[in-house]
Amino acid sequence: MQIRKSRSKLVLALITLTAIFFESSPLVGQDTGRPWMNPQHAPEERAEMVLKQLTLDEKLALLHGNGMDHNPQWTMPLTPLTNGGAGYVEGVKRLGIPPLIISDAAYGVRDSGINGRYSTAMPSNLGAASSWDPESACAYGEVIGQDLRAQGFDMTLGGGVDLVREPRNGRTFEYTGEDPLLAGTMDGSMMKCEQAQHVVGDIKHYVMNDQETGRFFVNSIISQKDMQESDLLAFHIAIAAADPGAVMCSYNRINGVFGCENPYTLDEVLKKEWGFKGFVISDWTGTHSTIAASAAGLDQEQPMADYFGPKLKEAVEAGKVPVSEIDDHARRVLYAEFLSGVVDNPPQKSVPDVEKGLEVAQHVEEESIVLLKNDHGVLPIDPSRVHSIAMIGGHADVGMISGGGSAQVDPPGGNAIMPAGKGGTHWQEHIWFPTSPLNALRAKLPNTKIVFDPGSDLQSAAALARDSDLAIVFAYQWESEDMDLPGLSLSGNQNDLIEQVTAANPHTIVVLESGTAVTMPWIDKVAGVVEAWYAGSSGHKALASVLVGDVNPSGKLPITFPKSENDLPHASIPPVSAEDHGQPTGNSSTHTSTYTVHYDEGPEVGYKWFEAQHQQPLFAFGFGLSYSSWEYSGLSVDSASKSVRFTVRNTGKRTGTEIAEVYARLPEGTHESSYRRLVGWKRITLQPGDSQTITVPIDSRVLKTFEPADHQWNFEPGNYGVFVGGSSDNTPLTGSLVIR
């Protein structure tokens, strides 16, 4: 009896195991004539197997888009298959290769409004970079990847990592800051985790796409060495971390050659030096030739087929483009599909996990808010002392602003300050999320009188502030793709408003919702400043938590805030001439624009420039306050392992998180020794009074210098200064690292 029981248990176990095996086995249900469908083969091998089966037409179909939805000037026969997105690339149905169904998704999925769908808006990419937390960047990417799949997309166009070299760039909010290590690490982590949701990942806009003025033709001039040690380095770090299926080449020219037909950046650096195995996708209408672009390493034209459609076929048939080049392009597209798992896990439309998205968006924003000024502990708000609050300006009764252009995410219910019923959003419309800071703060402080004034009438705003214990002015600075800001000053009457309010009540806090740095002529007069960036779908809740102290702020600036635009490497962005405005952006061989930007500052981007120029910024890169205070001690540098060890102590009264930053200076006498560079950091959470000794590895990639003559990265031998502290301009610990 006993034996029979155990035997039947064994049989049951075997049946279950067999069932599990068959359910999960890649071999099940598969046509044995399709060995590439076996996920046990490496993506490279699978791509190669498919490639061998393809006709020339099938290969060519992988190399161009088929129009863009909601854009009548870019319509082709297959455009309806774009699923309401930015692009569509045919798959190979007979072989089980799905099409690429592509959407923009910088901080959430684009065009949800017009498509009748929902997507979470994460905080802006720059905001998220302020957390210096790759784990929260990963959660950010996961939400976007899941939302994309739920909407039926299998490829993202997120991943902006152009260095913030020009803070007036209207797309600064889409990028992850001015430092190659921070920007590359944060962007790479976002995209790695996004691609892990089985969407083809993308890193963009490759490269030197650092302003929007004249964006379709601006010629960015910079030496190879400088470019390698700045913007290219950020891309390399991001690409190494994310291993994305795709890299989007940029609109601009780089040293005279368009980004999407540039043999140096595409072929030599990206593909040969870095060994990138995915495909290069052009920015939308960023392709300008057939033979040159194909030879330079562009793999896929978007969103049309003007150069990589019939013209490419003709060029192949005429022997002007070798079939081996076509094979290389097609292989790369197939590789990206296998790598990201879209072949094995095609997207399935579903209801997005709204609650989870909101939770993650709140967490990311809580880590991203940067406390810039907090005189006499005006924050967090203490309801036992503050009985009345004047909340002023910035539509803070209704919601919070977001960043525009192709990154735009549509809010639930439409634009929060548009007349009811007007759905959908338009390119470069100011879009407000229905995330009311007023409601969120009232929920946190039920016994405090909180009154809102729109701030349009300065006197009425000042009068309300005078009658309140505390005033909070909400100031915003909207920006978007396809424009640059004229300057970093707040727009409209906002500076005057802050001046008037703070004159009426010195207990004034300014909350900034911005996509980049802001100049603050009133800084000495206000008691507090909080940078909330574009705060995403749960921004109001995160902000209220910080204002009342439920969350101890820990974000640090990923960009320098200058005192004035005059302190930047370029006092202004040169205007585009009338002739250049009419410049046809098509064929590169007939292109004549002379619009040029000389990046003579080279690798001295952001804080590096300020240090090299001996200029004090308004707020330094890496700066951010906490409701706690921190003490650093006991630095030891291990030259052999290239790491540093030191102790951080929470000397405040609250539990908090400190971002401990490590900088290094190249040996004296070397060209690059005029500035320090970020070489590592660690986030560390400590209870009041507690301390911890931590080890931070120094990242060699940002310590080496590039030798253009032999295309090598080398260490300059000598003594490197090492600096440790809570901000690029506050490093109490110093030591030295010796490299022989």
Ligand code: BGC
């Ligand atoms: C932008 C890209 C975007 C593409 C597709 C272009 O204008 O520069 O970032 O992905 O459009 O919408």
